[in-house]
Amino acid sequence: MKKLIPLILIPFLQACGDAGSDTELPTIKAKSAYTCSQYNEYRTYGDRESQRRMISATIQQLDNEYTGESRIEKYYRAVHSTSANIGNSANADRRAYSSELYNIIDHTCLINPDNSLATAVTNSINKFYVDTATQPYLATCQSYLEGSISLENILSLATEERYYLIINPVKVIAETPDYGIEAVTHALVETCTAKPYERVWSQLDLTANKIANNIRHQQGLLESQEREKARLKFELETYGVSLFKTGNADCRDYQTQYEKSQQPGEHQAQYKAALLSTLTDAGELLTPRQRVVFDKLLADNPEGFASALLEATHSGHLGSSPCYKERKGERRKGVELKDAIESMDNIPAAIEPKPLTQNQLVPLGR
Structure with missing residues (x-):
């Protein structure tokens, strides 16, 4: 009987041993409502909507579990929970994250059909967290601040993908005196420090465009002032x-x-x-x-x-x-x-009219 005790404790220790980790979400104790085999069956039928509902229900279950203060739990609540509000680009960011996460869940359930869906989703989020830390398109601000991803990495992908919402404003900033690329770096660090779990791609988009718009506004004011100076100069010289x-x-x-x-x-x-x-x-x-x-x-x-x-x-x-x-x-x-x-009434004619001669005087009525 004594030999059985360690074996009985193993599942419990496995379930709780990784609690508080900064890199892995702990496996939840509550029973999952779905299994990977059920999830795979819907995939066989091409019923993607049912799969999404299963994942959504599972994430609601995870929301009740991941309330701790570890970095990855904060990340989960900011990015993947049902209440996540991902900045001003919430819809675009959520679509980008969901698409990648669903692909990982699909693969996880295919190779482990006996797993509960809660376990599969948890493991998939753990993998997603690690894998995307070095992906310019999906990395968080925290990854940028820690040096897992650089501004050059993001700009390189933006150039490759011809993503002009990032390329154009950054170019404007880099070529503007008293700004330069350093202004982008400084602003992005400030933004990411305040929002560590936001998607760095979207934050660069928002930050760079804000600075570039401010530059264009200032340049517009200067150009307007120059036009006004030119107009005044012309009017003073003319009038x-x-x-x-x-x-x-x-x-x-x-x-x-x-x-x-x-x-x-x-x-x-x-x-x-x-x-x-x-x-x-x-x-x-x-x-x-x-x-x-x-x-x-x-x-x-x-x-x-x-x-x-x-x-x-x-x-x-x-x-x-x-x-x-x-x-x-x-x-x-x-x-x-x-x-x-x-033509003015008070100004006399240029030449005083000569008096009419006798021959020019013609009686009225003739």
């Missing part, structure tokens, strides 16, 4: 001086210059001074007779005159307006602006 100095003294440019002189801002005073210079230079195109009136009107009320001239540039119909006459090359030489000034 911040007399239009006659830039050769743009036509009605449309006068309208633009006037609008800018009325807009509050840092450069309003410059635009107002430029508008007055444009009006002063426009007076040079008038006859002496017109100039006398023009100078007085401008001196008495420069802002009022500028506003009246603006109205004159808008008056008339296409073809009759002083701003829309065909000039054959003269359009941008101040002729339009001169005509607009002459």
